[in-house]
Amino acid sequence: xxxxxxxxxxxxxxxxxxxxxxxxxxxxxxxxxxxxxxxxxxxxxxxxxxxxxxxxxxxxxxxxxxxxxxxxxxxxxxxxxxxxxxxxxxxxxxxxxxxxxxxxxxxxxxxxxxxxxxxxxxxxxxxxxxxxxxxxxxxxxxxxxxxxxxxxxxxxxxxxxxxxxxxxxxxxxxxxxxxxxxxxxxxxxxxxxxxxxxxxxxxxxxxxxxxxxxxxxxxxxxxxxxxxxxxxxxxxxxxxxxxxxxxxxxxxxxxxxxxxxxxxxxxxxxxxxxxxxxxxxxxxxxxxxxxxxxxxxxxxxxxxxxxxxxxxxxxxxxxxxxxxxxxxxxxxxxxxxxxxxxxxxxxxxxxxxxxxxxxxxxxxxxxxxx
Numbered sequence: 001x002x003x004x005x006x007x008x009x010x011x012x013x014x015x016x017x018x019x020x021x022x023x024x025x026x027x028x029x030x031x032x033x034x035x036x037x038x039x040x041x042x043x044x045x046x047x048x049x050x051x052x053x054x055x056x057x058x059x060x061x062x063x064x065x066x067x068x069x070x071x072x073x074x075x076x077x078x079x080x081x082x083x084x085x086x087x088x089x090x091x092x093x094x095x096x097x098x099x100x101x102x103x104x105x106x107x108x109x110x111x112x113x114x115x116x117x118x119x120x121x122x123x124x125x126x127x128x129x130x131x132x133x134x135x136x137x138x139x140x141x142x143x144x145x146x147x148x149x150x151x152x153x154x155x156x157x158x159x160x161x162x163x164x165x166x167x168x169x170x171x172x173x174x175x176x177x178x179x180x181x182x183x184x185x186x187x188x189x190x191x192x193x194x195x196x197x198x199x200x201x202x203x204x205x206x207x208x209x210x211x212x213x214x215x216x217x218x219x220x221x222x223x224x225x226x227x228x229x230x231x232x233x234x235x236x237x238x239x240x241x242x243x244x245x246x247x248x249x250x251x252x253x254x255x256x257x258x259x260x261x262x263x264x265x266x267x268x269x270x271x272x273x274x275x276x277x278x279x280x281x282x283x284x285x286x287x288x289x290x291x292x293x294x295x296x297x298x299x300x301x302x303x304x305x306x307x308x309x310x311x312x313x314x315x316x317x318x319x320x321x322x323x324x325x326x327x328x329x330x331x332x333x334x335x336x337x338x339x340x341x342x343x344x345x346x347x348x349x350x351x352x353x354x355x356x357x358x359x360x361x362x363x364x365x366x367x368x369x370x
Contacts, residue, residue: 009038049137060358062215063342065178066134073130074172077123080165086173087166088334091145091327094200098162099327102151104203106225111157119156127164128153134171138178140211140340141333142167143223143324147207151225180342183358185216186365187263189251190346190354192271192314193244194321195226197233204229206236209324210244212251215357217342220247223324234276234289241270241277242297245309252308267310269352270300273319278311310352318347318369 001012009026013019023040030037042050052063092098101109108116128149135146145167152160190213196206205226212220224243230236252264272278280290281300303309316322320339322332338344348354348367356365 048133060183061180063178063180064138065176066138067175067178069130069134070172070175073127073168077127077165077168081169084169087170088330089328090142090167090170090323090333091148092163092166093327093329098159098166099201100148100152100157100160100163101201102148102203102225104205104229106151108152108155108157108160111155113155115157116155119158119161122161124156124161124164125153127168131164131167131171139171139174140179140218140221141174141323141337142171143209143221144207144327145170147223147225147324174337177337177341177343179217179340181215181217182342183215184356185342186213186346187215187260187355187357187359187362188266188268189214189219189248189255189264190269190271190348191244191248192319192321193237193240194272194316194319194325195230195233195236195240195274196325197230197236199326206230207325208236208240208243209321210240210247211321211324211340212244212247213320213346214251214255216346218340220251221324221340222247228294231292232289234274234280235293237272237274237277238280238290238293238300239297241272241281241311242300244270245300245303248309249303263355267304267307269348269354270309270311271314271319271349272311272321273314273316275313278313281309281311312349312352314347314349314369320346 011019011022013022023038026038027036048066048069049064050066054061054063103109131142131149132146135142145163149160149164149167191210193210195208199206202225205228207223207225209223210221211218226236226239228239230239248268248270252268255261255264276289279285281304300309304311317335320336322328323336323340328336339346347369348365349369350367352367353364355362
């Protein structure tokens with residue numbers, strides 16, 4: 001059995017002769033200048049992601065990380081961080097000069113062509129690509145950073161270069177954390193969502209984020225800008241709830257398709273820190289604050305009625321999705337990163353519960369967060 005992801009392949013064979021035959025044929029097909037066409041690596045390694053299975057106090061875990069990728073890019077550009085302390089946060093704070101300013105059209109504000117040309121010569125595109133890959137696979141803590149840097153790709157200012165070096169150093173410092181999934185984690189998927197509002201350097205279209213957890217750790221995460229300008233923080237959160245639901249729908253259907261339908265028979269918890277967004281989705285409530293919403297955003301109300309999702313409130317400081325809405329400070333990073341890395345039990349609000357593993361003996365875990 002063989003499947004390919006562009007230039008990475010995963011293969012399993014019943015007999016060593018079959019394995020050799022496939023490798024030989026690939027070497028013939030893709031050889032270049034007399035060199036082998038393929039590089040055979042450990043089966044634990046796929047697309048640069050290394051998986052580690054372990055048993056901790058009788059509990060099976062699976063940890064994925066990209067330490068080698070973080071070390072590779074840091075080794076190339078470490079001189080740019082010479083004499084600087086390892087960052088304690090993923091991205092420069094919005095109040096500092098090293099946080100780029102982006103207008104409503106997604107363009108960098110105030111950058112000159114000569115400046116962006118000089119930043120490109122330093123290797124900005126390579127650095128951004130190298131940061132995007134771990135962010136996508138194993139490092140959700142840097143999703144806001146990756147989103148901001150991507151918006152600077154065409155005309156990067158010097159501040160974007162400094163910010164990229166900051167994020168690179170943070171990623172290197174935390175290269176061993178990765179994401180750890182546990183057999184005692186949540187069997188029912190849980191989603192957290194959050195949105196910013198009136199953010200100083202993002203025009204009138206703030207950043208939103210959501211994270212979907214399964215097996216005690218993130219499986220899907222996103223940090224993006226709103227496509228429309230929300231007129232209130234509640235509207236921003238309600239729009240975000242709709243964006244998050246689209247991915248929750250995918251996860252629910254995927255789990256059912258691969259044989260885990262029993263874990264999506266109950267509504268999936270959609271946890272956010274805005275009560276209006278929760279109430280507008282759960283109740284037939286038309287107010288001066290929501291009667292002008294675009295029709296597409298009311299999909300969530302239908303999904304609540306069909307019993308597929310359940311919007312729930314949680315206090316802002318306990319919302320893991322906060323990491324994708326802005327550049328966070330050190331205390332917030334220290335509180336939320338254990339959840340995003342799968343190192344601590346996810347926060348479940350009071351009055352709700354989630355089925356947790358192991359699969360053979362699932363248990364209801366009651367919420368404790370207010």
